[in-house]
Amino acid sequence: MTTLRRPKVLVAVAWIAVLLGAVGLSAAARGAQPPPDAAPGSVGFQSAVLGGIDPAVAPGHRLVLAEVVLEPDAYATSHTHPTAIVVCVQAGALGFSLQHGTATVSRAQGAGTPAAAEPLAAGTETVLQPRDCVAFDHFAAHTAHTGWNAAEGPTVLWEARLFKTDEPYTTFVDAEGMPVS
DSSP: OHHHHHHHHHHHHHHHHHHHHHHHHHHHHTTOOOOTTOOSSEEEEEEEEEEEEOOTTSTTEEEEEEEEEEEEEEEEEEEEOSEEEEEEEEESOEEEEEEESOEEEEOOOTTSOOOOOEEEOTTOEEEEOTTOEEEEETTTSOOEEEEEEOSSSOEEEEEEEEEETTSOSOEEBOTTSOBOO
């Protein structure tokens, strides 16, 4: 009886390893950057402004709080915004890659104050979890980036945006950061 159990246990362990490998490959396939051959643009993003104000100290600019929902497999190819922005993950996970410019990342630390902001270097990919934030000031440094849903389900972001009202909010760019139509 012991000799019959051992092969069954080995078969069960082998099946578990195969299933875990398949789950791992499936998870690795999710949350990838936009495909290299993707046309400029975004797929699977929905955005709603929750509130805003035209600050007297920044004529020609608007400050808004927006909620952005990324569906599974959503992505945006390389783009810029005429804005200073703080993006915080509320649910899910945000993949973010900086092509040009500067950005900082703040990681959540439980229910308390987030860790100090750390610079994100151009060419670096990061994945932000709930309560993690990324911030950049396009006015200080021309900032181009990509973003994607790095979670299995929807990802929800809150964005505080100070943007120029006379420019399009998003401009898709090529590898050199030049606008593309």
